[in-house]
Amino acid sequence: MPIVTSTAHEQATAEELEAVFKGRAPGYVYARIGNPTVTAFERQAAVLEDGLGALACASGMSAVSATLILLAGGDAEIIASPAIFGGTRYLLTRTLPPLGIRTHWVDMHDYTAVEKAITPATRAIFTETIGNPAMTVADLDRLAEIAARHGLLLIADNTVTPYICRPKDHGAHIIIHSASKFINGHGTAIGGLIVDCGTFDWTSKRYAHMHEWVEKFRHFAFLAALRQQVQRDLGACLSPFNAALLITGMESLPVRMERCCANTAQLAAWLDARTDVQVVNYPGLPAHPDYAIADKITNGRFGALLAIRLGTRERCFKFINALKIFRNVANLGDARSLIVHPASTIARDLDKDNMQSSGVYDDLLRISVGLENVADLINDCTAAFAAAE
Numbered sequence: 001m002p003i004v005t006s007t008a009h010e011q012a013t014a015e016e017l018e019a020v021f022k023g024r025a026p027g028y029v030y031a032r033i034g035n036p037t038v039t040a041f042e043r044q045a046a047v048l049e050d051g052l053g054a055l056a057c058a059s060g061m062s063a064v065s066a067t068l069i070l071l072a073g074g075d076a077e078i079i080a081s082p083a084i085f086g087g088t089r090y091l092l093t094r095t096l097p098p099l100g101i102r103t104h105w106v107d108m109h110d111y112t113a114v115e116k117a118i119t120p121a122t123r124a125i126f127t128e129t130i131g132n133p134a135m136t137v138a139d140l141d142r143l144a145e146i147a148a149r150h151g152l153l154l155i156a157d158n159t160v161t162p163y164i165c166r167p168k169d170h171g172a173h174i175i176i177h178s179a180s181k182f183i184n185g186h187g188t189a190i191g192g193l194i195v196d197c198g199t200f201d202w203t204s205k206r207y208a209h210m211h212e213w214v215e216k217f218r219h220f221a222f223l224a225a226l227r228q229q230v231q232r233d234l235g236a237c238l239s240p241f242n243a244a245l246l247i248t249g250m251e252s253l254p255v256r257m258e259r260c261c262a263n264t265a266q267l268a269a270w271l272d273a274r275t276d277v278q279v280v281n282y283p284g285l286p287a288h289p290d291y292a293i294a295d296k297i298t299n300g301r302f303g304a305l306l307a308i309r310l311g312t313r314e315r316c317f318k319f320i321n322a323l324k325i326f327r328n329v330a331n332l333g334d335a336r337s338l339i340v341h342p343a344s345t346i347a348r349d350l351d352k353d354n355m356q357s358s359g360v361y362d363d364l365l366r367i368s369v370g371l372e373n374v375a376d377l378i379n380d381c382t383a384a385f386a387a388a389e
């Protein structure tokens with residue numbers, strides 16, 4: 001796919017430019033609103049998730065914030081689990097409340113509590129497919145059932161399970177990705193995606209501010225409002241250079257996911273058999289409380305993330321420092337295996353209670369398993385455990 005770097009696109013006549021502006025003729029106007037390279041990436045994403053269409057954003061965070069700002073319409077409540085990505089948690093606790101968007105924090109396994117938290121102001125149930133590092137797995141089908149009873153939208157952040165989980169098949173209406181992770185796969189570009197599955201009835205009375213968009217754009221209402229209002233006004237568009245890197249990454253996504261998941265299953269089983277690893281938190285172990293849900297939503301692939309507890313922070317640090325193949329990086333979803341100590345890095349701004357509800361402990365390590373030969377990964381861990389004695 002060529003990288004089109006033009007900021008603006010010329011039309012032959014004033015009439016033609018007017019027609020493109022009005023959406024009457026196909027074409028591009030200004031790269032904040034649309035760009036051919038970015039469009040190619042959006043089409044790929046819509047296919048991946050079997051969606052009606054997609055909007056690419058500058059990052060996963062801008063995808064989450066654009067979605068929630070559009071849905072809220074200025075005064076609203078969101079229902080979300082505390083065991084979600086730290087950035088989203090900060091967005092919901094710090095940045096959105098002054099804009100009139102409040103969050104009810106609910107354990108997504110407590111279906112009575114989820115339903116009880118719904119009020120006339122609720123605009124969405126927001127969940128991640130597998131929240132890390134707590135490794136809690138959302139039963140999307142059950143949440144979708146609750147959402148349907150209340151004419152409410154179910155949003156799934158599918159960042160950690162692209163390709164192995166298709167949230168639309170389990171009733172989610174809107175799917176969000178940080179494309180910076182598995183979709184890119186090589187740590188080369190930040191990007192985000194919002195996919196509309198095209199399955200939600202926007203005439204629901206909860207979304208009165210969307211009705212004018214429905215009149216004009218029918219089932220494309222959400223995508224039209226996202227692009228022509230939120231993206232235009234907030235401006236967090238994806239760079240065409242990043243779109244090109246993400247397109248290349250997406251092409252190998254299925255093969256990478258299969259291999260990363262298979263490696264993770266083997267590494268988890270090996271770690272679980274060691275007596276010097278206190279906890280192995282991986283939903284593919286039959287003893288995991290969410291094993292059956294994970295089996296269902298990931299078609300038996302269980303993802304490529306796991307968390308382990310080693311007893312003390314000191315032992316975690318020694319283990320990280322002795323590893324040669326795993327990289328000590330605050331990222332996930334890479335071709336290379338990555339390891340991080342969340343309590344001292346990505347979760348360090350959380351207080352103690354919030355840390356625990358996010359599944360973060362002082363002796364916990366998060367591992368994102370890559371494409372390497374799994375025997376090499378196991379040998380690397382063996383040597384690092386010896387060094388961390």
Ligand SMILES: *Cc1c(COP(=O)(O)O)cnc(C)c1O
Pocket residue numbers: 059060061062085087088128157159160177178179180181190191192
């Ligand atoms: C990383 C991540 C995000 C944020 O994405 P960025 O591209 O880093 O802005 C959102 N949700 C989840 C689950 C993530 O892992």
